[in-house]
Amino acid sequence: MLNLINDKLKTGLSEISLKNARLCAAWQIPSGWPDIRRNIVAGQGINLLATSLNGTYPNLGFTAAVTGGYSVYIDGVKYGDYASSAQCSLVWASYSATAGYAITSPAACTAHIIEIRPQSAGAQINTFKCNRVASSGNEQQGILWAHFNLSNHITLTFGFFGYDSYNNPLIQAITSATGELLCDSCPGFVGYGANYAAAYLAQYLKYVPALNMPNATGSSWAESKFGNCPLVILKNITNLATDFSGIFMYNAGLKKIALINCDTSRVSNWNNAHHYCVSLSNVPKEYNFASATAMANFLTFDTALQDTNLDVSAASGLTKIGCYGSAALPMRGFKGLKINSSAPFTGSAPQINVSYTGMVRAALVELFNELPTVSASQVCQITGSTGAADLTAADLAIATAKGWTVSA
Amino acid sequence: MYFKIFEAADGGYKDAAGKTYNLVGCNNAYTPKGKNEGWTQYADEAAAAVVFGITPSEQTPKADAI
Numbered sequence: 001m002l003n004l005i006n007d008k009l010k011t012g013l014s015e016i017s018l019k020n021a022r023l024c025a026a027w028q029i030p031s032g033w034p035d036i037r038r039n040i041v042a043g044q045g046i047n048l049l050a051t052s053l054n055g056t057y058p059n060l061g062f063t064a065a066v067t068g069g070y071s072v073y074i075d076g077v078k079y080g081d082y083a084s085s086a087q088c089s090l091v092w093a094s095y096s097a098t099a100g101y102a103i104t105s106p107a108a109c110t111a112h113i114i115e116i117r118p119q120s121a122g123a124q125i126n127t128f129k130c131n132r133v134a135s136s137g138n139e140q141q142g143i144l145w146a147h148f149n150l151s152n153h154i155t156l157t158f159g160f161f162g163y164d165s166y167n168n169p170l171i172q173a174i175t176s177a178t179g180e181l182l183c184d185s186c187p188g189f190v191g192y193g194a195n196y197a198a199a200y201l202a203q204y205l206k207y208v209p210a211l212n213m214p215n216a217t218g219s220s221w222a223e224s225k226f227g228n229c230p231l232v233i234l235k236n237i238t239n240l241a242t243d244f245s246g247i248f249m250y251n252a253g254l255k256k257i258a259l260i261n262c263d264t265s266r267v268s269n270w271n272n273a274h275h276y277c278v279s280l281s282n283v284p285k286e287y288n289f290a291s292a293t294a295m296a297n298f299l300t301f302d303t304a305l306q307d308t309n310l311d312v313s314a315a316s317g318l319t320k321i322g323c324y325g326s327a328a329l330p331m332r333g334f335k336g337l338k339i340n341s342s343a344p345f346t347g348s349a350p351q352i353n354v355s356y357t358g359m360v361r362a363a364l365v366e367l368f369n370e371l372p373t374v375s376a377s378q379v380c381q382i383t384g385s386t387g388a389a390d391l392t393a394a395d396l397a398i399a400t401a402k403g404w405t406v407s408a
Numbered sequence: 409m410y411f412k413i414f415e416a417a418d419g420g421y422k423d424a425a426g427k428t429y430n431l432v433g434c435n436n437a438y439t440p441k442g443k444n445e446g447w448t449q450y451a452d453e454a455a456a457a458v459v460f461g462i463t464p465s466e467q468t469p470k471a472d473a474i
Contacts, residue, residue, distance in 0.1 A: 271418070296418060348416030350432055377446075379414070383434045396438045407410075407434035 027173050027206035029145075030105035034113055036147050037177070039076070041117050043151035046128055048114040049144045052092035053107060053170070057142035059133035060090040060114075061166070065155075068120030074098055074112050081119060089133045090114075106170055106204070111144060124152040132165045143168040149177040153215055156187035171227075173207040180210035180235065187211065189226060203228055206253065210260075213237050228253030230279070237262040242269065242291070249275035249297075255304075259286040268317075270295045277302050278329070283310060290314045294347065295321040305333030313370075316340045320347025325356035327384060332358035341370050350381035350407065361387035361395070368398040368406075381407045409433045410447040411456035421462035429462055 029035065036047040050060050064070045065085045072079045072088050075098035082088050100110040118125060132139040143160065160174075161167035174181075174189060181187070189208060205227025214236040226232045230253050241264060248254055249272045257280075265288040274280055275297045281304055289295075292315035299305065300322060310323060318340060325331030334357040345351040351374075354367070364387045371380065380399055382388045388408045399406045411433045413421070419428035433456065437447040450456035457463065 348419065348430055349412075349414035350430070377439075379432060379437075381432060381434065400438055400440045403440055405437055405439040407432055407437045 030103070030172070032101075032103050032105065033111070033145070034101045036113050036145060037149070037175070040115065040147065040149045040177070042149055042177075044118050044122075044124060045149045046116040046125060047147045047149075048116070049111050049146075050114055051103070051109050051111040051142045051144060051170070053109050053142050055093070057140050057170075058092055059139060060092070060141050060143070061087055061131040061133040061139075062116075063087050063127070063129050063131055064116050064125045065127035066118045066120075066125040067123045068118060070125065071117050071119050073115040073117065075100055076113070076115075079114075085127070087131050088116075089131075091133065106144075125150065125154065126152060127155040129155075129157070129159055130161070130166050130168065132162070138164055139166045141166055141168050143171050145172055146174045147177070148175070148181060148209075150182070153182040153184045155184045156181070156189075157185045158188040160189050162188070170204060172204045174205070174209065175207065176209040178209075180212045180233075181208075182215075183211050183213050184215055185213075203252075205229060208232065210235050210258075211237075226251055226254065230255045231258065232256075233258040233260065234262050235260040237264075242266050244273050245269045245294075246272040246275065248273060248277055248280075250277075251280075252276065252278050255279050255281055257284050259284050262286060264288045265290045267291060268293045270298050272297045272300075274298060274302055275300045279304050281306050281333075282308055288314065289318075291317070293317045293319050296347065297322045299323040299331065299334060301325055301329040302331055302333075303329050305331055308334050309336035309338070310334070311338040313338045313340045316342050318343040319345060320351050322350075322353040323357060324353045324381070325384075327356060330356040330358075330384065332386065334358055335360075336363040337367055339367065339370050341372050343372060345372065345374055345378050346376065349377070350379035352378075352380040354385055355381050356384040357386070359385045359387055361390040363387060364391060365395050365398065368395065368404075371399055371402050371404055374403040376403075377405060378403065379405045379407055383408060409435060409452065409456075410437050410444050410449050411453070411460075412437070412447045413460050413462065420465060421457060421460075422465040423460075423462050428465055429460075431457060431460065431462065 036049045040047050052058055063085050069083045071081050077098050100112040103111045206229055208226055208229050210233035212235040244267045254277045268291045270292055271294050280302045289312045298321055323334050337354055364382055396406050413429045413431050416430040419430040421429045421431050433453055437444050439445045
């Protein structure tokens with residue numbers, strides 16, 4: 001079994017609870033897979049396990065930026081030398097130099113270990129990115145597992161997927177010898193098809209290391225996505241992030257988000273941040289909503305939420321917030337919402353949506369009491385919430401007297 | 409159920425001109441002007457959408473769909 005628990009604990013036992021660490025054990029090296037962590041160049045190497053899956057994923061391409069260029073080895077045999085940032089392209093149908101490894105997961109097929117090493121001793125790979133080998137289209141590639149053994153910061157923007165270029169739908173784990181990756185920008189692990197259609201990609205991704213980003217620049221973590229990883233650890237994201245829209249959305253396996261020394265006080269866009277995170281149990285207490293203006297679909301259809309009372313009272317500029325379920329996916333673990341009584345709520349209707357939540361009458365009345373007075377036909381939607389049917393005319397009048405429509 | 413449409417840049421519906429909307433439905437709407445004032449009753453969301461002349465837009469998440 002991959003010792004991911006120890007990897008995680010290396011990031012700081014005091015920082016991550018054992019409970020969290022146990023969540024990391026969700027991924028084990030599938031039986032029969034070669035251990036790509038062996039023979040990696042300590043502090044300088046990136047190893048991949050990749051397959052064509054019997055021709056389903058015919059190509060693999062990538063670039064690495066490193067002073068002096070890089071070399072690629074396949075199953076321990078040198079495949080080629082490349083200048084820094086030059087592309088290594090593999091067409092599996094024409095590759096026969098090594099036999100590879102017979103594996104049975106995700107299906108009976110052949111996999112190869114691809115080693116990426118700097119050519120110069122001491123040089124460090126500072127950017128890695130998959131690339132399309134085909135001339136056009138979205139090329140699906142067959143990376144199963146990526147392992148980093150780096151002592152330096154790395155840029156992984158669009159590392160394993162590019163919206164209209166390539167993606168790695170089979171990838172199960174991205175691991176690091178240190179248990180964390182020092183990233184200089186938001187890493188690209190997985191993506192979605194056009195218009196977020198049902199083409200959910202990288203649904204098998206169960207593990208990513210802690211993302212440590214003390215030097216990161218750029219403000220957007222929009223739609224970062226972490227596959228189905230049950231635990232996502234973000235470290236040292238400070239003084240940069242303003243856009244967390246969709247950061248965890250559609251991560252059906254996500255149970256826990258751990259923020260270590262992260263400052264979200266500048267994040268204004270929280271739209272869809274936890275949309276369809278059906279396994280998520282709670283919202284990080286470390287979130288700072290001081291700059292939040294947009295929180296549409298912030299918590300939606302998160303049916304595993306437990307006793308969650310969300311306090312966004314610091315968000316004095318909030319225009320819209322949605323924390324709701326549906327009749328089919330009620331979000332009963334959501335118990336309360338505390339807002340800022342001076343927030344403008346000038347977003348699209350419904351400006352507040354707590355439908356199909358576990359908010360009882362007292363919680364709804366408390367929300368009504370905190371509503372600001374508005375003048376643009378703002379809507380507070382409470383349809384199907386636990387206490388909706390218990391509200392009295394006097395309760396509803398608290399909201400309507402301030403200009404709100406309560407849709408129940 | 410009672411329904412009302414609201415213009416919304418991130419709305420889950422669009423009209424023939426491409427303008428996007430949220431279609432909000434509920435059992436009852438308690439408005440400052442009275443119960444269900446300004447809201448219209450339809451059998452379901454699909455029926456309301458037909459009358460309002462809107463169709464689901466392809467963008468997801470479908471904002472505020474209930």
